[in-house]
Amino acid sequence: MKPITTFNQLTEHLTTLCKRKRVVAVCPNDAHSEYAIKRAVEEGFASFLLVGDARLLHSYTELSIYSDNIEIIDIPDSDEAAREAVRLVRSGKADILMKGLINTDNLLRAILDKEHGLLPAGKVLTHLAVMQIPTYHKLLFFSDAAVIPRPTLQQRIEMIWYAIRTCHHFGIEQPRISLIHCTEKVSSKFPHSLDYVNIVELAEAGEFGNVIIDGPLDVLTSCERESGNIKGIASPINGDADVLIFPNIESGNTFYKSVSLFAQAEMAGVLQGPICPVVLTSRSDSGLSKYYSLAMACLSSNDI
Amino acid sequence: MKPITTFNQLTEHLTTLCKRKRVVAVCPNDAHSEYAIKRAVEEGFASFLLVGDARLLHSYTELSIYSDNIEIIDIPDSDEAAREAVRLVRSGKADILMKGLINTDNLLRAILDKEHGLLPAGKVLTHLAVMQIPTYHKLLFFSDAAVIPRPTLQQRIEMIWYAIRTCHHFGIEQPRISLIHCTEKVSSKFPHSLDYVNIVELAEAGEFGNVIIDGPLDVLTSCERESGNIKGIASPINGDADVLIFPNIESGNTFYKSVSLFAQAEMAGVLQGPICPVVLTSRSDSGLSKYYSLAMACLSSNDI
Numbered sequence: 294m295k296p297i298t299t300f301n302q303l304t305e306h307l308t309t310l311c312k313r314k315r316v317v318a319v320c321p322n323d324a325h326s327e328y329a330i331k332r333a334v335e336e337g338f339a340s341f342l343l344v345g346d347a348r349l350l351h352s353y354t355e356l357s358i359y360s361d362n363i364e365i366i367d368i369p370d371s372d373e374a375a376r377e378a379v380r381l382v383r384s385g386k387a388d389i390l391m392k393g394l395i396n397t398d399n400l401l402r403a404i405l406d407k408e409h410g411l412l413p414a415g416k417v418l419t420h421l422a423v424m425q426i427p428t429y430h431k432l433l434f435f436s437d438a439a440v441i442p443r444p445t446l447q448q449r450i451e452m453i454w455y456a457i458r459t460c461h462h463f464g465i466e467q468p469r470i471s472l473i474h475c476t477e478k479v480s481s482k483f484p485h486s487l488d489y490v491n492i493v494e495l496a497e498a499g500e501f502g503n504v505i506i507d508g509p510l511d512v513l514t515s516c517e518r519e520s521g522n523i524k525g526i527a528s529p530i531n532g533d534a535d536v537l538i539f540p541n542i543e544s545g546n547t548f549y550k551s552v553s554l555f556a557q558a559e560m561a562g563v564l565q566g567p568i569c570p571v572v573l574t575s576r577s578d579s580g581l582s583k584y585y586s587l588a589m590a591c592l593s594s595n596d597i
Numbered sequence: 598m599k600p601i602t603t604f605n606q607l608t609e610h611l612t613t614l615c616k617r618k619r620v621v622a623v624c625p626n627d628a629h630s631e632y633a634i635k636r637a638v639e640e641g642f643a644s645f646l647l648v649g650d651a652r653l654l655h656s657y658t659e660l661s662i663y664s665d666n667i668e669i670i671d672i673p674d675s676d677e678a679a680r681e682a683v684r685l686v687r688s689g690k691a692d693i694l695m696k697g698l699i700n701t702d703n704l705l706r707a708i709l710d711k712e713h714g715l716l717p718a719g720k721v722l723t724h725l726a727v728m729q730i731p732t733y734h735k736l737l738f739f740s741d742a743a744v745i746p747r748p749t750l751q752q753r754i755e756m757i758w759y760a761i762r763t764c765h766h767f768g769i770e771q772p773r774i775s776l777i778h779c780t781e782k783v784s785s786k787f788p789h790s791l792d793y794v795n796i797v798e799l800a801e802a803g804e805f806g807n808v809i810i811d812g813p814l815d816v817l818t819s820c821e822r823e824s825g826n827i828k829g830i831a832s833p834i835n836g837d838a839d840v841l842i843f844p845n846i847e848s849g850n851t852f853y854k855s856v857s858l859f860a861q862a863e864m865a866g867v868l869q870g871p872i873c874p875v876v877l878t879s880r881s882d883s884g885l886s887k888y889y890s891l892a893m894a895c896l897s898s899n900d901i
Binding site: 426428429438439442473474475482483511512513516517520523524539540541542543544546547548550551552553554555556557558576577 | 732742743777778815820827828846847851855857858881
């Protein structure tokens with residue numbers, strides 16, 4: 294498989310698979326969810342169970358292509374709808390969970406429920422996103438912009454594993470993973486830089502398989518060959534990173550929001566850790582971003 | 598004075614002042630420093646004392662406009678050169694200090710020397726930068742991307758004061774200052790968000806004069822009106838921030854490097870706190886970035 298380097302290639306690839314993934318969406322009665330869901334139906338890579346207030350979901354049955362691939366389950370209360378959606382995943386009726394117009398905390402409560410939820414005991418819940426940046430030569434994955442404030446070493450290792458698996462789904466055989474810091478210097482003032490030393494050692498020992506992992510590196514040295522050359526930094530990443538692992542949520546979140554705003558990048562993201570990918574875009578994300586996130590989830594659910 | 602909204606307006610404004618600021622540069626024997634220094638001489642807003650190895654600085658005397666406004670002080674040892682540059686500032690012979698091809702730590706040692714340095718006791722040393730982003734409608738100031746890892750409340754207050762004074766130099770009468778976080782929610786999990794509550798209270802009590810300060814806010818809500826509207830956030834910043842105060846160095850540094858790389862922004866920056874502005878650009882910054890930093894320092898040294 295040739296690596297997928299744009300969102301267009303991603304959705305084209307899904308279309309060629311000729312198999313609709315089954316998505317359950319909770320309260321998708323907002324314009325952006327509707328755009329994403331209808332387009333995924335039209336492109337032929339997903340079918341949907343919509344759980345929510347049926348009176349708010351009638352526009353999903355306008356065309357027969359929609360009604361053929363969309364089933365509405367009338368549960369007006371959003372918390373109940375969330376629990377029902379989780380139940381549908383657990384019983385094998387859906388491959389992917391998608392958030393609509395429901396508060397994130399309320400949806401997470403259903404996902405994280407110890408007895409009836411979707412996160413196996415001991416699994417790390419984290420957010421993996423991918424950006425298509427007009428000024429970068431391929432897709433750029435990054436984690437974590439949304440869930441874990443200060444990852445522990447073990448959480449960082451899990452974040453890297455999720456990224457590696459997703460890169461494989463995207464056809465990237467040897468992902469280049471950059472561990473982000475302000476500089477290339479390791480310092481006990483910055484505990485994450487000590488974690489990075491451990492992680493690079495694990496990678497060199499072959500623990501992560503066929504990957505290139507290096508750090509601490511800054512965003513410039515990770516993504517621009519020239520910067521490393523000027524600084525005299527010889528990193529195997531070589532300005533060609535596939536994945537950026539951020540030290541904390543503030544830096545990951547700043548990256549996501551400033552690059553999407555100022556570099557006009559398109560973004561997709563999924564929650565990792567639960568037994569199925571969860572599309573959990575925020576209110577201010579575009580319809581296109583929700584659509585690409587759905588596509589990313591459909592690709593990632595292949596081996597779950 | 599009309600607000601300065603681009604770097605071109607900044608250098609034009611300096612040219613109209615018809616007064617050269619006196620800059621002492623330490624070891625400026627690199628191509629980017631040479632570009633910045635020669636251009637500042639040509640534009641007429643600065644004259645220079647160059648302290649370093651004279652054998653490496655001969656290209657600064659090629660034209661008479663250079664030799665008329667550039668004096669070379671031959672001190673081959675870079676640490677001695679740094680100490681001499683600091684002495685020249687202390688004795689009133691220079692208004693601004695500029696770093697060339699010398700290790701940042703070595704230059705800082707001379708600046709921070711308790712007895713012979715440039716930082717008054719009790720003053721906070723911090724970095725203030727400003728970006729010209731093609732997709733933003735004015736200059737955007739931010740702090741701290743380079744010096745203080747985790748600012749205390751008092752350090753944040755000083756960072757804001759430096760930003761306010763610099764905004765005034767740029768003709769911004771009522772700076773809009775956004776205190777950056779991942780969301781608009783205050784939480785004890787994120788101690789900086791508690792600092793923000795204090796700072797907003799101080800601002801509302803008039804402590805900072807004629808400013809608008811709000812936070813916690815994310816980068817999108819700070820710089821894009823539409824995002825706030827979608828989220829239903831009514832902030833007086835209104836997507837029109839002049840200044841972003843970042844919670845920690847990792848997020849500030851990520852902002853600076855990712856926006857300069859992916860949004861092709863131009864950057865200027867100076868160290869604040871010492872008795873004169875210090876231009877301390879890094880090896881990977883462009884000649885243009887050094888030039889704009891010089892210009893920012895020349896404008897900021899007005900009232901020092």
